[in-house]
Amino acid sequence: MNPQLIDIAKVFLKLGTIAFGGPAAHIAMMDEEIVNKRQWISREKLLDLLGVTNLIPGPNSTELAIHIGYEKAGWKGLVIAGCSFIIPAVAIVWILAIIYVRYQNVPSAEWLLYGIKPVVIAIIIQALWKLGKKAAKDTPTTIGGVLATLGFFFGFDEVIILLTVGLGVMIYKNFPKKNIQGLFLLPFSGLFAQTNVNLIFSPNEINIFLVFLKIGSILYGGGYVLLAFLQRDLVENYQWLTSQQLLDAIAIGQLTPGPIFTTATFVGYLVAGNLGAICATVGIFLPSFSFVLLINPWVDKIRNSKFASGFLDGVNTASLGLMAGVTYTLIRTSVIDVFTCILTIVTAVIVFRYQVNSAWLVLGGALLGFIVTN
Known part of the structure; x- marks a missing residue:
């Protein structure tokens, strides 16, 4: 294999193995590994990619990993980075699903998160500081970031916050100009979020794939939004799971490293065994690979457009404002x-x-958590 692809695989396999703490922590670790240690891309580029991922459905940190792989080594890098980041979590969740089906219980590992979460908080704070210095480049973006954080605490929809701040910064920076024409990357797929399939699906592999493909194509937000989608479709509409099984699946997704969307692996296994796990995992992550492949070539064009660049500046600082709210x-x-x-x-x-x-900090936190709680 190409040495460049091997490097990508090593980095994202490591990140996928130690990336506890959700998207904010994943982004912080990518900043450290990709920007600080390896200088594969600049911090400004990382912010642009992060801003774009916030405007498309799917797991943001996974899509950021896929973007970085594409930037480094084209479509092959895209596939290697995304799969390497996802596979460790999928493997762990799959094993836990097998144990769960056998014993009908979620393994207890409170000590693990007890020691790891405080370490992850510190890593996130450092990333916020570094990324914030780049994103808050002037008064409009600084104000936009503060407003985004306030919007988070007032419970406004994340996509609405991103679009509002992005448009606000763009208009402010280009207010004297007439005939404003920008390149806006709007999340039109969110319009389909209200679309519901009323058919009663039997839980076979094809239907599992289709259900999770739909969710991966239209889902914005984090674990609680995923919980709502799965509750509506799998518990209420199709009756594939009980509410307790769904809550256990979400708990497993939060307990393990990597993207919480690997909850799909757990659910797929519960519903249809190994093939179900594969179909659910491929279905929920496939849209992310497709969106990034389509959108990445436009990132530089967006940055080079005066109007779209202002919009992206606003989205970038709003993304960090939301990240600050999540950190709190x-x-x-x-x-x-x-x-x-x-x-x-x-x-x-x-x-x-x-x-x-x-990686050493996360492992150290886990060890201290074990010592203190045992």
Whole structure:
């Protein structure tokens, strides 16, 4: 294999194995590995790719990995990066699904997240600081980022926040001009989110693939939005799962590293065994590969357009504003006692002052969590 593709596989296999903590943590780790350590792309380019991923359906961090692979080595890099990032989590979830079917119980690993979450918080804070200095490049983008964070706390829809801030910054920067014509990347597929298939599907492999293909094509937002889609389709409409099984599936997705969309692997296995797991996983992630392949070539054109560039600047800073809101939520649920508070502070000092590999920090957090809770 091409040495470049081998490098891509190694990096994203590692990230997929240690990337606990959701999209914000994944983005922080990619910034460290891709921008800081390897200089594969600039931080400005990473922000542009992140801004674009926020405007299309699917798991943002996975799509960012796919974008980076495409930037590095074309369509082959796209496939290698995406699959390498997804496969570790899929393998872990698949094994847990087998155990679950046998014992009808979710394995307990509170100690793992107890030690890892505070470490991840510090990694995210460092990434926010670095990315924020690039994204908040002037007064309009800085204000846009603050407004996006406020919008998050007031419960506004994430896509509405991104579009509003993006358009606001674009209009402000180009207000004197007439006949504003920009290249807008609007999430039209979200219009299909209300489309519902009323057919009663039997849980065979083809139907599992089609259901998860639909979800992967129209889903914006994180795990709670995914939960709502799966509840409506798989529990209420098709009655493939019980609500308890669905909650257990979401819990497994949050417990394991990598994208929470690997919940699909767990659900697919519960419904139709190994083939079901494969069909569900391919179905939910395939749209992300397709969207990135179609959109990536336009990223530079968007940046070179004066109007679209202003829009992208707004989307970038809004993305970080939302990331800041998510970070606050994570802090409230992860920093829960003296130990986790001290661990967060110590890790923050380490990541800001020393170039320590995030993999070692995550492993160290897991070990400390095990020691403290056992």
